[in-house]
Amino acid sequence: MYWGKILHIDVSKRKSRVQRVSKKWLKKYVGGVCMASRLAYDNIPKGADPLGPENAVCFANSAFSGTMVPVGTKYAVAHKSPLTGFLGDCLAGSYFAAAFKRAGYDGIVIKGKSDSPIWVFVDDDMVSFEDASDLMGLETFETEEAIRAKVGDQRVRVCTVGPGGERLVRFANLTNDRGRQAGRTGPGASLGAKLVKALAIRGTHSVKVADPENLLKVCKKLGELAQTTKTEKYRILGTPANVLAMNRLGVLPTRNYQNGEFEGAEKISGEVLHERHTEKAVACVGCPIGCEQVARVREGIYEGARTSIDYESLFALGPNCGIAYLPGIIEAIHRCDRWGIDTMSTGVTISWAMECYQRDILTKDDFDGLEPEWGNHEAVVELVRRIAYREGIGDLLAEGTKRAADKVGKGSEHFAMNVKGLECAGYDGRGFQTFSLGCAVGTRGPCHNRSLAYEPDAKGKVDRLSAGPERGMLAKEAEEFAGVLDIMMFCKFIRGCFDDMWTDAPEIWKYSTGFDMTSEELHQLTERSWNLKKSFNIREGWTREDDWVPPRWLKDPLPSKGSKGAVIKPEDMRMMLDAYYEAREWTPEGLIPKKKLIALGLDDIAEDIGV
Protein backbone atom coordinates (compact mmCIF):
# COMPACT_ATOMS: atom_id res chain seq x y z
CA MET A 1 0.00 0.00 0.00
CA TYR A 2 0.94 3.63 -0.33
CA TRP A 3 0.26 6.69 1.80
CA GLY A 4 1.18 9.26 -0.84
CA LYS A 5 3.46 11.01 1.64
CA ILE A 6 7.16 11.80 1.73
CA LEU A 7 8.49 13.16 5.00
CA HIS A 8 11.22 15.80 4.62
CA ILE A 9 13.41 16.40 7.66
CA ASP A 10 15.84 19.31 7.84
CA VAL A 11 18.20 18.67 10.73
CA SER A 12 19.86 22.12 10.39
CA LYS A 13 16.59 23.91 11.10
CA ARG A 14 15.12 21.03 13.13
CA LYS A 15 11.98 21.20 11.08
CA SER A 16 9.96 18.72 9.06
CA ARG A 17 7.28 18.89 6.42
CA VAL A 18 5.18 16.41 4.49
CA GLN A 19 5.20 16.36 0.69
CA ARG A 20 2.11 14.83 -0.89
CA VAL A 21 2.81 12.76 -3.97
CA SER A 22 0.21 11.76 -6.54
CA LYS A 23 -0.89 8.29 -7.63
CA LYS A 24 0.75 9.02 -10.95
CA TRP A 25 4.09 9.70 -9.23
CA LEU A 26 3.80 6.51 -7.15
CA LYS A 27 3.01 4.43 -10.24
CA LYS A 28 5.99 5.95 -11.97
CA TYR A 29 8.58 5.41 -9.21
CA VAL A 30 6.91 2.52 -7.30
CA GLY A 31 9.33 2.20 -4.38
CA GLY A 32 12.71 0.89 -3.29
CA VAL A 33 15.70 1.83 -5.39
CA CYS A 34 13.67 3.66 -8.06
CA MET A 35 11.82 5.89 -5.63
CA ALA A 36 14.93 6.50 -3.51
CA SER A 37 16.91 7.44 -6.63
CA ARG A 38 14.23 9.91 -7.74
CA LEU A 39 14.23 11.48 -4.27
CA ALA A 40 18.03 11.70 -4.42
CA TYR A 41 17.98 13.27 -7.87
CA ASP A 42 15.47 15.88 -6.73
CA ASN A 43 16.96 16.65 -3.32
CA ILE A 44 20.73 16.53 -3.80
CA PRO A 45 22.08 19.45 -5.82
CA LYS A 46 24.75 18.86 -8.44
CA GLY A 47 28.22 18.99 -6.94
CA ALA A 48 27.04 18.56 -3.32
CA ASP A 49 29.71 17.52 -0.85
CA PRO A 50 28.71 13.97 0.22
CA LEU A 51 29.80 14.82 3.76
CA GLY A 52 28.18 18.24 3.74
CA PRO A 53 24.70 19.49 4.64
CA GLU A 54 23.52 19.51 1.02
CA ASN A 55 23.70 15.75 0.68
CA ALA A 56 20.36 14.11 1.37
CA VAL A 57 19.85 10.64 2.79
CA CYS A 58 16.72 9.42 1.04
CA PHE A 59 14.78 6.45 2.35
CA ALA A 60 12.10 4.79 0.21
CA ASN A 61 9.91 1.99 1.41
CA SER A 62 8.54 -1.01 -0.42
CA ALA A 63 4.87 -1.07 -1.40
CA PHE A 64 4.74 -4.41 0.45
CA SER A 65 6.28 -3.47 3.81
CA GLY A 66 4.10 -4.55 6.69
CA THR A 67 1.84 -6.65 4.45
CA MET A 68 1.59 -10.42 4.09
CA VAL A 69 3.87 -10.40 1.01
CA PRO A 70 6.79 -12.69 1.85
CA VAL A 71 10.30 -11.15 1.73
CA GLY A 72 8.82 -7.77 0.74
CA THR A 73 9.32 -5.78 3.94
CA LYS A 74 12.38 -3.83 2.92
CA TYR A 75 13.53 -0.27 2.38
CA ALA A 76 16.09 1.40 0.13
CA VAL A 77 18.29 4.35 0.89
CA ALA A 78 19.96 6.56 -1.71
CA HIS A 79 22.55 9.28 -1.13
CA LYS A 80 25.58 10.79 -2.80
CA SER A 81 28.27 8.33 -1.82
CA PRO A 82 31.29 9.62 0.11
CA LEU A 83 33.18 6.66 -1.36
CA THR A 84 32.37 7.04 -5.06
CA GLY A 85 31.03 10.59 -5.45
CA PHE A 86 28.17 9.03 -7.43
CA LEU A 87 24.76 7.74 -6.41
CA GLY A 88 24.86 5.18 -3.63
CA ASP A 89 21.76 2.98 -3.35
CA CYS A 90 21.50 0.44 -0.57
CA LEU A 91 18.85 -1.94 0.73
CA ALA A 92 17.99 -3.46 4.07
CA GLY A 93 14.95 -5.15 5.47
CA SER A 94 12.94 -6.25 8.41
CA TYR A 95 11.07 -4.57 11.26
CA PHE A 96 12.42 -1.06 10.65
CA ALA A 97 10.80 -1.10 7.19
CA ALA A 98 7.48 -2.24 8.71
CA ALA A 99 7.58 0.54 11.34
CA PHE A 100 8.41 3.06 8.59
CA LYS A 101 5.30 1.98 6.67
CA ARG A 102 3.07 1.97 9.74
CA ALA A 103 4.19 5.51 10.56
CA GLY A 104 2.45 6.58 7.37
CA TYR A 105 5.21 7.46 4.90
CA ASP A 106 6.43 6.11 1.57
CA GLY A 107 9.69 8.02 1.77
CA ILE A 108 11.81 10.01 4.21
CA VAL A 109 14.43 12.57 3.15
CA ILE A 110 16.97 13.83 5.68
CA LYS A 111 18.96 16.95 4.81
CA GLY A 112 21.10 19.57 6.53
CA LYS A 113 23.56 19.25 9.37
CA SER A 114 22.77 19.45 13.04
CA ASP A 115 24.90 21.69 15.27
CA SER A 116 25.10 18.95 17.92
CA PRO A 117 24.58 15.17 17.93
CA ILE A 118 20.94 14.18 17.70
CA TRP A 119 18.68 11.27 16.98
CA VAL A 120 15.50 11.86 15.04
CA PHE A 121 12.29 10.30 16.31
CA VAL A 122 9.43 9.82 13.86
CA ASP A 123 6.51 8.91 16.10
CA ASP A 124 3.69 8.51 13.58
CA ASP A 125 2.82 12.11 12.66
CA MET A 126 5.20 13.71 15.15
CA VAL A 127 8.87 14.37 14.44
CA SER A 128 11.22 15.32 17.24
CA PHE A 129 14.93 16.00 17.43
CA GLU A 130 16.48 14.40 20.51
CA ASP A 131 19.85 14.96 22.12
CA ALA A 132 22.24 12.11 21.27
CA SER A 133 25.28 13.23 23.23
CA ASP A 134 24.97 10.21 25.54
CA LEU A 135 24.62 7.85 22.56
CA MET A 136 27.78 8.91 20.74
CA GLY A 137 30.35 6.15 20.75
CA LEU A 138 27.79 3.38 21.25
CA GLU A 139 27.92 0.40 18.94
CA THR A 140 25.05 -0.18 16.52
CA PHE A 141 23.17 -2.85 18.50
CA GLU A 142 23.64 -0.90 21.75
CA THR A 143 22.24 2.25 20.15
CA GLU A 144 19.04 0.44 19.16
CA GLU A 145 18.57 -0.85 22.68
CA ALA A 146 19.40 2.51 24.27
CA ILE A 147 16.82 4.35 22.18
CA ARG A 148 14.15 1.75 22.85
CA ALA A 149 14.89 2.03 26.57
CA LYS A 150 14.65 5.83 26.42
CA VAL A 151 11.24 5.68 24.76
CA GLY A 152 10.19 2.71 26.86
CA ASP A 153 8.60 0.93 23.93
CA GLN A 154 9.92 -2.17 22.19
CA ARG A 155 7.91 -1.26 19.07
CA VAL A 156 10.34 1.54 18.30
CA ARG A 157 12.60 0.50 15.44
CA VAL A 158 15.94 2.15 14.91
CA CYS A 159 18.27 2.68 11.97
CA THR A 160 21.61 3.74 13.34
CA VAL A 161 25.20 4.62 12.57
CA GLY A 162 27.96 3.06 14.64
CA PRO A 163 31.37 4.39 15.64
CA GLY A 164 32.46 4.05 11.99
CA GLY A 165 29.71 6.35 10.73
CA GLU A 166 30.40 8.85 13.50
CA ARG A 167 34.01 9.00 12.31
CA LEU A 168 33.00 9.27 8.67
CA VAL A 169 34.53 6.01 7.53
CA ARG A 170 33.67 6.31 3.85
CA PHE A 171 32.12 2.84 3.78
CA ALA A 172 30.10 3.09 6.98
CA ASN A 173 26.71 1.34 7.04
CA LEU A 174 23.28 2.05 8.40
CA THR A 175 22.18 -0.77 10.69
CA ASN A 176 18.73 -1.77 11.86
CA ASP A 177 17.17 -4.71 13.70
CA ARG A 178 20.43 -5.94 15.23
CA GLY A 179 22.33 -6.65 12.10
CA ARG A 180 20.37 -5.80 8.97
CA GLN A 181 22.81 -3.61 7.09
CA ALA A 182 22.18 -0.98 4.45
CA GLY A 183 25.74 -1.48 3.37
CA ARG A 184 28.03 -0.51 0.48
CA THR A 185 28.77 3.07 -0.62
CA GLY A 186 28.77 4.59 2.89
CA PRO A 187 25.27 5.78 3.81
CA GLY A 188 26.39 5.65 7.47
CA ALA A 189 29.01 8.31 6.72
CA SER A 190 26.45 10.47 4.92
CA LEU A 191 24.11 10.36 7.93
CA GLY A 192 26.97 10.54 10.46
CA ALA A 193 28.22 13.71 8.77
CA LYS A 194 24.87 15.32 9.65
CA LEU A 195 25.56 14.50 13.32
CA VAL A 196 22.53 12.23 13.22
CA LYS A 197 23.22 9.11 15.26
CA ALA A 198 19.95 7.39 14.45
CA LEU A 199 16.54 7.56 12.85
CA ALA A 200 13.99 5.92 15.15
CA ILE A 201 10.43 5.20 14.07
CA ARG A 202 7.29 4.16 15.89
CA GLY A 203 4.44 3.40 13.52
CA THR A 204 1.02 2.45 14.78
CA HIS A 205 -1.23 2.86 11.74
CA SER A 206 -2.64 -0.27 10.20
CA VAL A 207 -1.44 -1.27 6.77
CA LYS A 208 -4.21 -2.13 4.37
CA VAL A 209 -4.05 -3.84 1.00
CA ALA A 210 -6.34 -3.43 -1.99
CA ASP A 211 -7.39 -7.05 -2.51
CA PRO A 212 -6.63 -9.14 0.60
CA GLU A 213 -8.28 -12.31 -0.70
CA ASN A 214 -6.30 -12.58 -3.90
CA LEU A 215 -3.14 -11.32 -2.25
CA LEU A 216 -3.40 -14.07 0.33
CA LYS A 217 -3.72 -16.67 -2.44
CA VAL A 218 -0.61 -15.56 -4.34
CA CYS A 219 1.40 -15.04 -1.16
CA LYS A 220 0.46 -18.48 0.10
CA LYS A 221 1.70 -20.01 -3.13
CA LEU A 222 4.92 -17.99 -3.03
CA GLY A 223 5.45 -18.85 0.63
CA GLU A 224 5.03 -22.56 -0.11
CA LEU A 225 7.46 -22.41 -3.03
CA ALA A 226 9.92 -20.64 -0.75
CA GLN A 227 9.95 -23.78 1.40
CA THR A 228 10.95 -26.09 -1.45
CA THR A 229 14.24 -27.03 -3.07
CA LYS A 230 14.11 -23.71 -4.91
CA THR A 231 15.52 -21.97 -1.84
CA GLU A 232 17.18 -24.91 -0.12
CA LYS A 233 20.67 -23.53 -0.59
CA TYR A 234 19.76 -20.38 1.31
CA ARG A 235 17.79 -22.15 4.04
CA ILE A 236 20.38 -24.78 4.88
CA LEU A 237 23.83 -23.29 4.38
CA GLY A 238 23.01 -19.76 3.32
CA THR A 239 25.23 -18.03 0.76
CA PRO A 240 28.46 -19.40 2.34
CA ALA A 241 27.59 -22.48 0.25
CA ASN A 242 29.29 -20.52 -2.56
CA VAL A 243 32.79 -20.84 -1.09
CA LEU A 244 33.63 -24.27 -2.51
CA ALA A 245 31.73 -23.68 -5.75
CA MET A 246 33.61 -20.45 -6.49
CA ASN A 247 36.88 -22.06 -5.45
CA ARG A 248 36.31 -24.88 -7.95
CA LEU A 249 35.65 -22.36 -10.70
CA GLY A 250 38.81 -20.48 -9.75
CA VAL A 251 37.03 -17.19 -9.04
CA LEU A 252 37.20 -17.10 -5.23
CA PRO A 253 39.16 -13.88 -4.57
CA THR A 254 42.26 -14.86 -2.65
CA ARG A 255 45.01 -12.64 -1.20
CA ASN A 256 43.65 -9.48 -2.73
CA TYR A 257 42.63 -11.15 -6.00
CA GLN A 258 46.15 -12.47 -6.63
CA ASN A 259 44.53 -15.87 -7.04
CA GLY A 260 41.08 -17.36 -7.57
CA GLU A 261 41.70 -20.51 -5.61
CA PHE A 262 42.33 -20.71 -1.89
CA GLU A 263 44.19 -23.64 -0.41
CA GLY A 264 42.26 -23.19 2.86
CA ALA A 265 38.79 -23.15 1.26
CA GLU A 266 37.79 -26.50 2.78
CA LYS A 267 38.40 -25.11 6.26
CA ILE A 268 36.10 -22.13 5.83
CA SER A 269 33.39 -23.61 3.64
CA GLY A 270 29.68 -23.14 4.23
CA GLU A 271 29.54 -26.78 5.30
CA VAL A 272 32.20 -26.36 8.00
CA LEU A 273 30.68 -23.08 9.14
CA HIS A 274 27.33 -24.84 9.48
CA GLU A 275 28.72 -27.82 11.35
CA ARG A 276 30.96 -26.00 13.80
CA HIS A 277 29.61 -22.52 14.27
CA THR A 278 26.05 -22.03 13.10
CA GLU A 279 23.85 -21.44 16.09
CA LYS A 280 20.60 -20.91 14.23
CA ALA A 281 19.17 -19.50 11.05
CA VAL A 282 17.02 -16.44 11.49
CA ALA A 283 14.72 -14.60 9.13
CA CYS A 284 13.76 -11.03 8.33
CA VAL A 285 10.18 -10.18 9.23
CA GLY A 286 7.71 -12.05 7.04
CA CYS A 287 10.34 -14.25 5.40
CA PRO A 288 9.70 -17.98 4.99
CA ILE A 289 13.29 -18.63 3.85
CA GLY A 290 15.43 -17.51 6.78
CA CYS A 291 18.84 -17.41 5.12
CA GLU A 292 20.67 -15.61 7.88
CA GLN A 293 23.16 -18.03 9.41
CA VAL A 294 24.03 -16.80 12.87
CA ALA A 295 27.47 -18.10 13.76
CA ARG A 296 29.06 -18.19 17.17
CA VAL A 297 32.61 -18.82 18.31
CA ARG A 298 32.39 -21.15 21.27
CA GLU A 299 36.00 -21.23 22.47
CA GLY A 300 39.44 -19.73 22.06
CA ILE A 301 40.58 -16.13 21.84
CA TYR A 302 37.44 -15.07 19.96
CA GLU A 303 34.98 -16.88 22.21
CA GLY A 304 31.66 -15.06 22.28
CA ALA A 305 31.93 -13.52 18.80
CA ARG A 306 28.48 -13.92 17.26
CA THR A 307 27.13 -12.55 14.03
CA SER A 308 25.35 -13.54 10.83
CA ILE A 309 27.64 -14.60 8.01
CA ASP A 310 27.13 -14.40 4.29
CA TYR A 311 29.42 -15.32 1.42
CA GLU A 312 30.44 -11.77 0.60
CA SER A 313 31.58 -10.99 4.16
CA LEU A 314 33.27 -14.37 4.36
CA PHE A 315 35.30 -14.03 1.16
CA ALA A 316 36.38 -10.46 1.95
CA LEU A 317 37.65 -11.08 5.48
CA GLY A 318 38.64 -14.70 4.83
CA PRO A 319 40.39 -15.93 1.65
CA ASN A 320 40.97 -12.44 0.39
CA CYS A 321 43.06 -11.79 3.50
CA GLY A 322 44.53 -15.31 3.28
CA ILE A 323 42.65 -16.43 6.39
CA ALA A 324 41.55 -20.04 6.75
CA TYR A 325 40.49 -19.75 10.39
CA LEU A 326 36.73 -19.34 10.83
CA PRO A 327 36.76 -17.96 14.40
CA GLY A 328 39.03 -15.11 13.24
CA ILE A 329 36.74 -14.37 10.29
CA ILE A 330 33.65 -14.43 12.51
CA GLU A 331 35.30 -12.02 14.95
CA ALA A 332 36.24 -9.62 12.12
CA ILE A 333 32.67 -9.65 10.73
CA HIS A 334 31.20 -9.30 14.22
CA ARG A 335 33.34 -6.18 14.75
CA CYS A 336 32.32 -4.66 11.41
CA ASP A 337 28.63 -5.20 12.19
CA ARG A 338 28.80 -3.73 15.66
CA TRP A 339 30.88 -0.76 14.61
CA GLY A 340 28.79 -0.16 11.51
CA ILE A 341 31.27 -0.60 8.66
CA ASP A 342 30.84 -2.52 5.43
CA THR A 343 32.43 -5.98 5.61
CA MET A 344 33.22 -6.15 1.89
CA SER A 345 34.93 -2.78 1.63
CA THR A 346 36.69 -3.36 4.94
CA GLY A 347 38.05 -6.76 3.87
CA VAL A 348 39.12 -5.65 0.41
CA THR A 349 40.78 -2.50 1.76
CA ILE A 350 42.65 -4.51 4.40
CA SER A 351 43.75 -7.01 1.75
CA TRP A 352 45.11 -4.11 -0.32
CA ALA A 353 47.13 -3.00 2.74
CA MET A 354 48.35 -6.59 3.26
CA GLU A 355 49.58 -6.73 -0.31
CA CYS A 356 51.34 -3.40 0.22
CA TYR A 357 53.06 -5.06 3.19
CA GLN A 358 53.90 -8.13 1.10
CA ARG A 359 55.56 -5.86 -1.48
CA ASP A 360 57.34 -3.60 1.08
CA ILE A 361 55.27 -0.61 0.01
CA LEU A 362 54.02 -0.29 3.59
CA THR A 363 56.19 -1.46 6.48
CA LYS A 364 55.75 -2.68 10.04
CA ASP A 365 56.30 0.93 11.17
CA ASP A 366 53.36 2.07 9.04
CA PHE A 367 51.24 -0.49 10.89
CA ASP A 368 52.56 0.64 14.31
CA GLY A 369 54.17 -2.70 14.96
CA LEU A 370 51.53 -4.99 13.44
CA GLU A 371 52.73 -7.56 10.92
CA PRO A 372 49.84 -8.08 8.52
CA GLU A 373 51.09 -11.15 6.70
CA TRP A 374 48.54 -13.16 4.77
CA GLY A 375 46.52 -15.28 7.16
CA ASN A 376 47.32 -13.22 10.26
CA HIS A 377 43.78 -13.03 11.61
CA GLU A 378 44.81 -11.16 14.74
CA ALA A 379 46.26 -8.37 12.61
CA VAL A 380 43.09 -8.27 10.48
CA VAL A 381 40.84 -8.13 13.54
CA GLU A 382 42.94 -5.26 14.92
CA LEU A 383 42.88 -3.44 11.56
CA VAL A 384 39.07 -3.60 11.58
CA ARG A 385 39.16 -1.74 14.91
CA ARG A 386 41.63 0.83 13.65
CA ILE A 387 39.48 1.51 10.59
CA ALA A 388 36.26 1.90 12.59
CA TYR A 389 37.97 4.29 15.00
CA ARG A 390 40.30 5.84 12.40
CA GLU A 391 43.36 5.09 14.48
CA GLY A 392 46.88 5.04 12.99
CA ILE A 393 46.86 3.42 9.56
CA GLY A 394 43.11 2.88 10.03
CA ASP A 395 42.65 6.55 9.20
CA LEU A 396 44.09 5.94 5.74
CA LEU A 397 42.19 2.69 5.20
CA ALA A 398 38.91 4.29 6.28
CA GLU A 399 39.16 6.26 3.02
CA GLY A 400 38.77 3.05 0.95
CA THR A 401 41.16 1.43 -1.54
CA LYS A 402 41.03 4.10 -4.22
CA ARG A 403 41.91 7.07 -2.05
CA ALA A 404 44.41 5.05 -0.02
CA ALA A 405 46.21 3.85 -3.16
CA ASP A 406 46.19 7.34 -4.68
CA LYS A 407 47.88 8.59 -1.52
CA VAL A 408 50.41 5.76 -1.08
CA GLY A 409 51.20 5.33 -4.80
CA LYS A 410 54.33 3.23 -5.54
CA GLY A 411 52.36 1.00 -7.89
CA SER A 412 49.72 0.07 -5.31
CA GLU A 413 47.05 1.51 -7.63
CA HIS A 414 47.53 -1.63 -9.75
CA PHE A 415 46.00 -3.80 -7.06
CA ALA A 416 43.49 -1.37 -5.54
CA MET A 417 40.49 -3.57 -6.29
CA ASN A 418 37.69 -1.10 -6.89
CA VAL A 419 35.54 0.36 -9.63
CA LYS A 420 34.45 3.99 -9.22
CA GLY A 421 35.92 3.80 -5.70
CA LEU A 422 33.72 0.93 -4.46
CA GLU A 423 35.55 -2.27 -3.56
CA CYS A 424 34.94 -5.34 -5.74
CA ALA A 425 32.61 -8.21 -4.89
CA GLY A 426 33.36 -11.88 -4.30
CA TYR A 427 33.65 -13.12 -7.88
CA ASP A 428 36.85 -12.56 -9.84
CA GLY A 429 35.88 -10.80 -13.08
CA ARG A 430 38.68 -12.47 -15.06
CA GLY A 431 36.93 -15.80 -14.61
CA PHE A 432 33.42 -14.34 -14.98
CA GLN A 433 33.75 -11.99 -17.93
CA THR A 434 30.07 -11.13 -18.34
CA PHE A 435 30.11 -10.11 -14.70
CA SER A 436 33.25 -8.02 -15.29
CA LEU A 437 31.17 -5.92 -17.70
CA GLY A 438 28.45 -5.69 -15.03
CA CYS A 439 31.12 -4.49 -12.59
CA ALA A 440 32.47 -1.89 -15.02
CA VAL A 441 29.09 -0.31 -15.74
CA GLY A 442 27.49 -0.58 -12.30
CA THR A 443 26.16 2.83 -11.31
CA ARG A 444 27.22 2.34 -7.70
CA GLY A 445 30.35 0.37 -8.59
CA PRO A 446 31.05 -3.36 -8.96
CA CYS A 447 28.06 -5.06 -7.41
CA HIS A 448 26.73 -8.62 -7.42
CA ASN A 449 23.42 -7.32 -6.09
CA ARG A 450 22.66 -4.66 -8.66
CA SER A 451 23.87 -6.81 -11.56
CA LEU A 452 23.17 -10.52 -11.74
CA ALA A 453 25.54 -10.78 -14.72
CA TYR A 454 27.50 -13.54 -12.98
CA GLU A 455 24.59 -15.92 -13.61
CA PRO A 456 25.22 -16.59 -17.32
CA ASP A 457 28.89 -17.12 -16.44
CA ALA A 458 28.30 -19.41 -13.47
CA LYS A 459 25.53 -21.39 -15.20
CA GLY A 460 27.60 -22.03 -18.31
CA LYS A 461 25.32 -20.07 -20.65
CA VAL A 462 28.40 -18.37 -22.12
CA ASP A 463 32.12 -19.04 -22.19
CA ARG A 464 32.90 -17.30 -18.94
CA LEU A 465 36.63 -16.99 -19.70
CA SER A 466 36.21 -14.91 -22.82
CA ALA A 467 34.29 -11.83 -23.90
CA GLY A 468 31.76 -11.27 -26.65
CA PRO A 469 29.46 -8.55 -27.98
CA GLU A 470 26.37 -10.50 -26.85
CA ARG A 471 27.43 -9.70 -23.25
CA GLY A 472 26.15 -6.15 -23.68
CA MET A 473 22.54 -7.29 -23.86
CA LEU A 474 23.11 -9.99 -21.25
CA ALA A 475 24.48 -7.44 -18.77
CA LYS A 476 21.55 -5.10 -19.43
CA GLU A 477 19.04 -7.91 -18.90
CA ALA A 478 20.80 -9.01 -15.71
CA GLU A 479 20.57 -5.46 -14.36
CA GLU A 480 16.88 -5.30 -15.17
CA PHE A 481 16.07 -8.63 -13.58
CA ALA A 482 17.82 -7.45 -10.40
CA GLY A 483 16.08 -4.11 -10.86
CA VAL A 484 12.58 -5.58 -10.56
CA LEU A 485 13.54 -7.11 -7.22
CA ASP A 486 15.16 -3.87 -6.03
CA ILE A 487 12.20 -1.69 -6.98
CA MET A 488 9.44 -4.03 -5.82
CA MET A 489 11.77 -4.90 -2.94
CA PHE A 490 11.57 -8.65 -3.02
CA CYS A 491 14.58 -10.31 -1.50
CA LYS A 492 16.76 -11.76 -4.29
CA PHE A 493 16.72 -15.18 -2.71
CA ILE A 494 13.11 -15.70 -3.72
CA ARG A 495 13.77 -15.05 -7.39
CA GLY A 496 13.67 -18.75 -8.29
CA CYS A 497 10.13 -19.06 -6.92
CA PHE A 498 8.40 -16.92 -9.53
CA ASP A 499 6.87 -18.60 -12.57
CA ASP A 500 7.49 -15.44 -14.54
CA MET A 501 8.62 -12.47 -12.51
CA TRP A 502 7.54 -10.02 -15.21
CA THR A 503 3.89 -11.04 -14.76
CA ASP A 504 3.91 -12.30 -11.15
CA ALA A 505 5.37 -9.10 -9.67
CA PRO A 506 2.75 -6.77 -11.24
CA GLU A 507 0.01 -9.10 -10.03
CA ILE A 508 1.23 -9.01 -6.42
CA TRP A 509 1.71 -5.24 -6.68
CA LYS A 510 -1.84 -4.84 -8.01
CA TYR A 511 -3.40 -6.85 -5.17
CA SER A 512 -1.38 -4.82 -2.66
CA THR A 513 -1.82 -1.31 -4.05
CA GLY A 514 -4.82 -1.44 -6.38
CA PHE A 515 -2.69 -0.11 -9.24
CA ASP A 516 -2.39 -1.88 -12.58
CA MET A 517 0.88 -2.56 -14.32
CA THR A 518 1.56 -4.61 -17.46
CA SER A 519 4.76 -6.56 -17.88
CA GLU A 520 5.76 -4.05 -20.60
CA GLU A 521 5.31 -1.27 -18.08
CA LEU A 522 7.45 -3.22 -15.61
CA HIS A 523 10.20 -3.47 -18.22
CA GLN A 524 9.96 0.26 -18.75
CA LEU A 525 10.05 0.84 -14.99
CA THR A 526 13.32 -1.07 -14.59
CA GLU A 527 14.80 0.93 -17.45
CA ARG A 528 13.55 4.16 -15.91
CA SER A 529 15.18 3.24 -12.63
CA TRP A 530 18.56 2.43 -14.16
CA ASN A 531 18.54 5.53 -16.36
CA LEU A 532 17.64 7.63 -13.35
CA LYS A 533 20.65 6.35 -11.42
CA LYS A 534 22.88 6.85 -14.42
CA SER A 535 21.51 10.39 -14.88
CA PHE A 536 22.50 11.27 -11.33
CA ASN A 537 26.04 10.13 -12.09
CA ILE A 538 26.18 11.98 -15.41
CA ARG A 539 25.10 15.15 -13.62
CA GLU A 540 28.03 14.58 -11.25
CA GLY A 541 30.49 14.43 -14.14
CA TRP A 542 30.56 10.71 -15.01
CA THR A 543 32.44 9.84 -18.23
CA ARG A 544 33.06 6.60 -20.10
CA GLU A 545 36.45 6.29 -18.36
CA ASP A 546 34.58 5.66 -15.11
CA ASP A 547 33.16 2.41 -16.54
CA TRP A 548 36.28 0.30 -16.29
CA VAL A 549 37.75 -2.52 -14.24
CA PRO A 550 40.76 -2.66 -11.88
CA PRO A 551 44.16 -2.83 -13.67
CA ARG A 552 44.90 -6.24 -12.11
CA TRP A 553 42.03 -7.84 -14.05
CA LEU A 554 43.48 -6.44 -17.30
CA LYS A 555 47.11 -7.38 -16.77
CA ASP A 556 47.58 -10.30 -14.36
CA PRO A 557 46.34 -13.68 -15.65
CA LEU A 558 44.59 -15.79 -13.00
CA PRO A 559 46.78 -18.66 -11.82
CA SER A 560 43.90 -20.72 -10.36
CA LYS A 561 43.17 -24.14 -11.92
CA GLY A 562 39.51 -23.41 -12.62
CA SER A 563 40.25 -20.22 -14.55
CA LYS A 564 43.90 -20.68 -15.49
CA GLY A 565 45.37 -17.86 -17.54
CA ALA A 566 42.15 -15.84 -17.63
CA VAL A 567 42.61 -12.13 -18.08
CA ILE A 568 40.40 -9.41 -19.54
CA LYS A 569 41.77 -7.89 -22.71
CA PRO A 570 41.30 -4.10 -22.75
CA GLU A 571 40.01 -4.28 -26.33
CA ASP A 572 37.45 -6.88 -25.21
CA MET A 573 36.27 -4.64 -22.39
CA ARG A 574 35.92 -1.74 -24.85
CA MET A 575 33.97 -3.99 -27.23
CA MET A 576 31.64 -5.12 -24.44
CA LEU A 577 31.12 -1.53 -23.31
CA ASP A 578 30.16 -0.51 -26.85
CA ALA A 579 27.68 -3.40 -26.99
CA TYR A 580 26.25 -2.53 -23.58
CA TYR A 581 25.72 1.14 -24.43
CA GLU A 582 24.07 0.09 -27.66
CA ALA A 583 21.78 -2.33 -25.80
CA ARG A 584 20.82 0.51 -23.50
CA GLU A 585 20.25 2.85 -26.49
CA TRP A 586 22.86 5.27 -25.16
CA THR A 587 25.49 7.08 -27.21
CA PRO A 588 28.92 5.46 -27.83
CA GLU A 589 30.21 7.71 -25.03
CA GLY A 590 27.63 6.19 -22.68
CA LEU A 591 25.51 9.34 -22.45
CA ILE A 592 21.73 9.23 -22.60
CA PRO A 593 19.92 10.74 -25.58
CA LYS A 594 17.14 13.18 -24.72
CA LYS A 595 14.62 11.13 -26.64
CA LYS A 596 15.40 8.07 -24.54
CA LEU A 597 14.80 9.96 -21.30
CA ILE A 598 11.59 11.47 -22.66
CA ALA A 599 10.36 8.01 -23.71
CA LEU A 600 10.92 6.90 -20.10
CA GLY A 601 8.90 9.84 -18.78
CA LEU A 602 11.99 11.64 -17.46
CA ASP A 603 11.44 14.85 -19.42
CA ASP A 604 12.89 17.13 -16.74
CA ILE A 605 16.06 15.03 -16.56
CA ALA A 606 16.30 15.09 -20.36
CA GLU A 607 16.64 18.86 -20.07
CA ASP A 608 19.38 18.50 -17.42
CA ILE A 609 21.67 15.87 -18.88
CA GLY A 610 20.19 14.50 -22.13
CA VAL A 611 22.20 14.78 -25.34
Ligand code: SF4
Ligand atom coordinates in the same frame (compact mmCIF):
# COMPACT_ATOMS: atom_id res chain seq x y z
S1 SF4 B 1 15.99 -14.74 2.46
FE1 SF4 B 1 17.37 -13.94 4.03
S2 SF4 B 1 17.83 -11.78 3.45
FE2 SF4 B 1 16.06 -12.52 2.25
S3 SF4 B 1 14.30 -11.77 3.42
FE3 SF4 B 1 14.73 -13.89 4.07
S4 SF4 B 1 16.10 -13.76 5.84
FE4 SF4 B 1 16.05 -11.74 4.85
